[in-house]
Amino acid sequence: MTLNPALQPLPAPASEHDAERRQILLVTAGVAGVAVAATAVPFVASLAPSERARAMGASVEADITDIAPGGIKTVEWRGKPVWIMRRTPDMLAGLPTLDSELADPASKQNQQPDYAKNLHRSIKPDVFVGVGICTHLGCSPTAVSAGSNNPSVGSDWKGGFFCPCHGSTFDLAGRVFKNRPAPTNLEVPRHKYLSDGRLLIGEDDAGAA
Numbered sequence: 001m002t003l004n005p006a007l008q009p010l011p012a013p014a015s016e017h018d019a020e021r022r023q024i025l026l027v028t029a030g031v032a033g034v035a036v037a038a039t040a041v042p043f044v045a046s047l048a049p050s051e052r053a054r055a056m057g058a059s060v061e062a063d064i065t066d067i068a069p070g071g072i073k074t075v076e077w078r079g080k081p082v083w084i085m086r087r088t089p090d091m092l093a094g095l096p097t098l099d100s101e102l103a104d105p106a107s108k109q110n111q112q113p114d115y116a117k118n119l120h121r122s123i124k125p126d127v128f129v130g131v132g133i134c135t136h137l138g139c140s141p142t143a144v145s146a147g148s149n150n151p152s153v154g155s156d157w158k159g160g161f162f163c164p165c166h167g168s169t170f171d172l173a174g175r176v177f178k179n180r181p182a183p184t185n186l187e188v189p190r191h192k193y194l195s196d197g198r199l200l201i202g203e204d205d206a207g208a209a
């Protein structure tokens with residue numbers, strides 16, 4: 001099984017929020033000498049409406065029509081990377097073979113909404129949505145394809161995610177392997193389909209997360 005080339009190590013997403021905040025700080029520094037009497041206002045009040053909504057934790061939409069089989073896309077929600085992966089039939093077939101190697105194969109620790117409490121941990125079997133933050137100390141794991149030469153994942157690796165900070169490994173459903181530092185599976189955020197090709201992250205029919 002080979003992952004699509006699009007399945008590459010996941011860099012931390014560039015944050016429009018950070019860029020805008022830096023710009024705001026520069027502007028603030030430039031006018032500080034003449035604005036000493038200005039009334040302090042909450043930081044989020046100085047953001048554009050869309051950025052303010054994002055900073056407050058608004059749900060975000062994602063177009064998933066451009067994710068090829070085996071590919072992965074990262075969107076930002078509440079300042080966190082959220083992965084959307086389109087798993088191939090081969091990837092899905094490997095999931096049930098891993099149960100004995102996983103710490104919580106049935107995800108009993110409730111790291112996902114009820115509609116994702118299944119073998120593939122997703123609404124649609126092929127589309128996995130997960131928060132790309134390790135449940136150990138919050139590093140962002142890296143996608144590692146099957147057949148990788150990475151000695152940390154073993155020769156029978158079927159693809160998944162590797163956290164380089166302290167060596168936790170997760171399968172293609174974000175389930176953590178046994179005897180690793182991460183205590184739980186990766187979080188599946190609330191989400192729902194607005195259409196076949198469009199997801200809403202951070203909100204489902206029960207409301208916002």
Ligand code: FES
Pocket residue numbers: 134135136137138139163164165166167168181182
């Ligand atoms: S933060 Fe991932 S293993 Fe420590």
